[in-house]
Amino acid sequence: MSPAEAKPKSGRARRDELRSHLLAIVEEHLRAGRSFADLGVAELATEAGISRSTFYAYFIDKANLLRAWYADSTDVILRAAREWWRLDGSATRSDVRAALEGIVRSFQSHPQLIAATHEAVGYDREVRHVVESAMRLYIEGLQAHIEHGQATGFVDPSLPPAETAYWLQWMAERGLQQLGRAKPAVGTARLIDAYAAIVWNTLYAEPRRSSPGAENGANHPRPTD
Structure with a gap:
């Protein structure tokens, strides 16, 4: 289980925690030369240790x-x-x-x-x-x-x-x-x-x-x- 899901939280605290975790993943890809447009929700969710449904429960889209x-x-x-x-x-x-x-x-x-x-x-x-x-x-x-x-x-x-x-x-x-x-x-x-x-x-x-x-x-x- 990833750190993002180790301690279940709800509401804004959970969303903020997930956002920080996902943004850290995004930054790592950007530093490696990837563009934000090339990063898919499924890829980000997998690396964050969450499901796509969990991602969309907190965020409308990756933007x-x-x-x-x-x-x-x-x-x-x-x-x-x-x-x-x-x-x-x-x-x-x-x-x-x-x-x-x-x-x-x-x-x-x-x-x-x-x-x-x-x-x-x-x-x-x-x-x-x-x-x-x-x-x-x-x-x-x-x-x-x-x-x-x-x-x-x-x-x-x-x-x-x-x-x-x-x-x-x-x-x-x-x-x-x-x-x-x-x-x-x-x-x-x-x-x-x-x-x-x-x-x-x-x-x-x-x-x-x-x-x-x-x-x-x-x-x-x-x-x-």
């Missing part, structure tokens, strides 16, 4: 595993993103980089599942809804940060807030998604450097050009991976 996981991960990523959106006019380039690093590291905890979720967007309407809902939260949060920064003078006032937030957020989402497909040729620290440079120069650099020395931390040391 339900990704939908529930992504919804939970959104909370983790939002907490990291809010550290960025809390920054004000006193923030240095190093502060911005540190905040963005927190977002990248949140994505990196389960990169294969991130990539699989975005693949499922193309064929599963409910997965697409979950991802698009999360993106709306990210974009709205960044837009509010931009508008606050423009009102208080530390974000470039010429930028259209909604459109800038849209571009920056989808650019980051796509880039971070790619981290789940293969280890990048350059180190993660350099990718964070590039991300921070794009954000800094887009949002914060222009208001500081007329204030010598305000771009504090521009030549911060780059940590290793």
